[in-house]
Amino acid sequence: MSTYKEIKGFKVQTLATDTAASGVAAGTWASGGTMNTARNSISGAGTQDAAWGAGGAPPNPASKNEMEVYNGTSWTEVNNLGTARRNCGSSGTTTAGLLASGQSAPGTNLTNVESWNGTSWSEITEVNTGRNGLKGGGTQTASIFAGGYTTTEVANAESWNGSSWTEVNDLNTARAYTGGSGTSTSNILSAGYKVPAPAQSAVETWDGSSWTEVAEVNTARSELSAAGVSNTSQLIFSGNVPPATGKTESWDGSAWTEVADMASARNSTGGAGIQTSALVMAGSGPSALSEEFTAATSFTKINLGQVYYNSGSNAFKVTQNVLGTGAWASGGALNTGRGLGGAFGTQTAAILATGFISPNNVTNVEAYNGSSWSETTEVNTARRELFGFGTQPAGLIVGGRPPSTGKTETWNGSAWTEANDLNGVRSDGGGSAWGVSDSGVLASAYDGSSAVADVELWNGTSWTETTNVNTARNYAMGLGTASTNGLIIGGDTGSKVAITESWNGSSWTEVNDLNTARSTGNQSGTSTEGIVFGGYAATQVANTESWNGTSWTEVADLATARYGLGGSTNGTTSLALAFGGYPGALTATEEFTVPATVTNTTITVS
Secondary structure: OOOHHHHHOOOOEEEOOOOEOOOOOOEEEEEOOOOOOOEEOOEEEEEOOEEEEEOOEOOOOOOOOOEEEEOOOOEEEEOOOOOOOEOOEEEEOOOOEEEEOOEEEOOEEOOOEEEEOOOOEEEEOOOOOOOEOOEEEEOOOOEEEEOOEOOOEOOOEEEEOOOOEEEEOOOOOOOEOOEEEEOOOOEEEEEEEOOOOOOEEEEEEEOOOOEEEEOOOOOOOEOOEEEEEEOOEEEEEOOEOOOEOOOEEEEOOOOEEEEOOOOOOOOOOEEEEEOOEEEEEOOOOOEOOEEEEEEOOOOOEOOOOOEEEEOOOOEEEEEEEEEOOOEEEEOOOOOOOOEOOEEEEOOOOEEEEOOEEOOEEOOOEEEEOOOOEEEEOOOOOOOEOOEEEEEOOEEEEEOOEOOOEOOEEEEOOOOEEEEOOOOOOEEOOOOOEEEEOOEEEEEEEEOOOOEEEEEEEEOOOOEEEEOOOOOOOEOOEEEEEEOOEEEEEOOEOOOEOOOEEEEOOOOEEEEOOOOOOOEOOEEEEOOOOEEEEOOEOOOEEOOEEEEOOOOEEEEOOOOOOEEOOEEOOOOOOOEEEEEOOEOOOOOOEEEEEOOEEEEEEEEEEO
């Protein structure tokens, strides 16, 4: 029997524009006037229709001193800076501007500050710390600038009251080439540059006394520009991911929303304006282009799951949550660099137990709390090339060598306890063990003489032998959540393999291979959604691959290629942790995140 809906159909809302997040509606970029002098590393300030841009590069090694003002239509050359420079802190208006510090040539940072009166520049009181790549904002008589680069990234912040500079509280994360905007008492610095992950996503707000970390941007980048009037409203645009990008994001005080991209992707730009009416100028190329961003004057607030017809684009659309491909960013460093240890946990609560620091195995254990590592209770038996799984307060370490052993130790959050051994000795571990404290799998590895196909299941008390894998190997990786599911991935059979096998609780089935054959990597996630990262192919690799339950896809590489590393075995595909490893007994920790963006996706074009 037909229903009324089947006969008559149903109504779908018709909108003239896409839905948009609160804070700023969907907007567009349009071409602005062309500057007289093409350049990058320019400094800008003002509004969309009354802006200025000064300094920049190339040529190298010298910097530029050219100054131009914009009237909303065209750029006009006016009196030059007193000192040629690039990558300065800038604030103010076309009649009352401020330019602080910067770089006259590579390796030469300036403390000079100049003030603009609408006609010419004058030297005034110098900053305390000369640097380039500092950002912030405010007025000619009340500004704040923070971060920057001396011989490394710095966290220093300095406040200007119209006559003197005062050191104030530092940023939480030292970095340079951020996107900064706002006032001397309400400012926001977004993204930026910091070794070893040059494209940062961190955001900090200033309330007049201290910096606070807030939600990260969706697209990590450096050498970007920003526009805004407070720490609750900012538009960021351009930057270096790499490559150069035109991506634009809007901040409403709690979250970032992607809006329209620039027409010309570039980095090292200058910016001016406010969140809803911004200007981008010059940039990599070098470029003389400027573009103007204008937010829509009316819009329908975003509603996740909403289906509607966009009459402007003649398309049916749905508003949905879309995950990005993810990126690695620096985390807190280990106190004791090492590799080939037993690791388990999540991105915010992980354990690294024992391991190898030439020429010895160590008993040291460290715990991660999401930002830093601290020493905790040592294991009973020092070893390397072992296995680990579980959570920070309830995990296991198993096997290892020399010589190859079947020893099992359990962790209760404060102490290690000897538990029942494996039925066979096992070492040359990578990540081919997974599960939780009362349900786990250890698959394949080395028995002291050769790679074996043996598999054992953990029930919280003891190990039981079960069905062998199809391909015996050591130094493999694994994904899974219990003894009833999982994957064994890659490894070494005498040469590196990409073979992936799936476990359903009773048998093993070969599924799609990794893109890059490797061993001694690590992993995070489940048998249906996870990632593997690092490892050894012909040399150490940084490759990260994502598993969707069917196939592997290359995503963002680690900043530091490594093997024998630890990982968040019980983390997720979007919140992973990588730490330690070789070569060089590394201390570096990296955190992997996949930003989620609420966006409008076309279902069909009518």
